[in-house]
Amino acid sequence: MGLIFRQLTDKVSNTYTYIFGDSNTNEIAIVDSVHENTDEYLSLIKKNNWQLKYLIETHLHADHITAVNQLKNHFVNSVVLLSAKSEVQYKHQKVTERETLHIGNISMQFIETPGHTPDCISILVDSNRLLTGDCMFIGSCGRTDFQSGNNKDMYESLKKIITLPNDVLIYPGHDYKSRFVSTVQEEKITNKQLLHKSLNEFENDLNSWNLPPPKKIKESVPANLLGGLMPIS
Numbered sequence: 001m002g003l004i005f006r007q008l009t010d011k012v013s014n015t016y017t018y019i020f021g022d023s024n025t026n027e028i029a030i031v032d033s034v035h036e037n038t039d040e041y042l043s044l045i046k047k048n049n050w051q052l053k054y055l056i057e058t059h060l061h062a063d064h065i066t067a068v069n070q071l072k073n074h075f076v077n078s079v080v081l082l083s084a085k086s087e088v089q090y091k092h093q094k095v096t097e098r099e100t101l102h103i104g105n106i107s108m109q110f111i112e113t114p115g116h117t118p119d120c121i122s123i124l125v126d127s128n129r130l131l132t133g134d135c136m137f138i139g140s141c142g143r144t145d146f147q148s149g150n151n152k153d154m155y156e157s158l159k160k161i162i163t164l165p166n167d168v169l170i171y172p173g174h175d176y177k178s179r180f181v182s183t184v185q186e187e188k189i190t191n192k193q194l195l196h197k198s199l200n201e202f203e204n205d206l207n208s209w210n211l212p213p214p215k216k217i218k219e220s221v222p223a224n225l226l227g228g229l230m231p232i233s
């Protein structure tokens with residue numbers, strides 16, 4: 001008995017949503033929820049008799065709409081935690097660099113990892129699982145070509161992540177090849193973006209990606225600034 005930990009997949013946006021908490025108190029947090037999957041979260045919460053304590057967004061998403069408002073509508077006492085750098089326009093509690101909060105006895109430490117966006121945070125759960133959002137991906141990293149992304153910040157954030165112990169598990173915000181988890185050790189050896197010898201080389205790589213904008217960027221960003229779709233009541 002101890003850690004509750006689930007990794008859920010949104011198949012449309014390839015987003016990973018995480019649920020973690022303490023099985024002794026049944027309190028949980030949901031990280032990076034996707035609004036189309038609200039019923040799945042509600043069903044899991046009900047089946048497991050969980051209490052939703054925190055809703056956390058690793059950053060302002062451009063590829064999907066969050067379920068924050070829908071979930072807040074059901075669990076009015078839940079608290080939204082966001083980076084102190086977040087520019088959202090709804091009620092939340094700001095977390096700062098290396099701040100640690102607890103759910104029951106399970107710790108969560110917030111680590112600023114900007115680059116994809118200025119407000120990106122990673123969350124170290126129970127000292128050994130890092131939810132990296134759109135900073136470190138398995139073998140790669142998030143893109144930096146919109147939402148005030150910054151290559152130098154990304155480069156430094158990736159280097160910051162690998163200062164964590166080798167056995168820390170890496171849980172990314174997306175994976176486009178159906179991989180689920182990695183470790184700091186594995187990323188040190190295999191992450192293409194960490195193998196570049198200089199910031200210049202790293203930037204040249206990222207600048208060569210030429211990806212189209214996320215399909216839902218025009219609807220997602222304004223909606224997510226308000227917590228997703230508006231509450232029903």
Ligand SMILES: [Fe+2]
Pocket residue numbers: 059060061062063116134
């Ligand atoms: Fe993102």
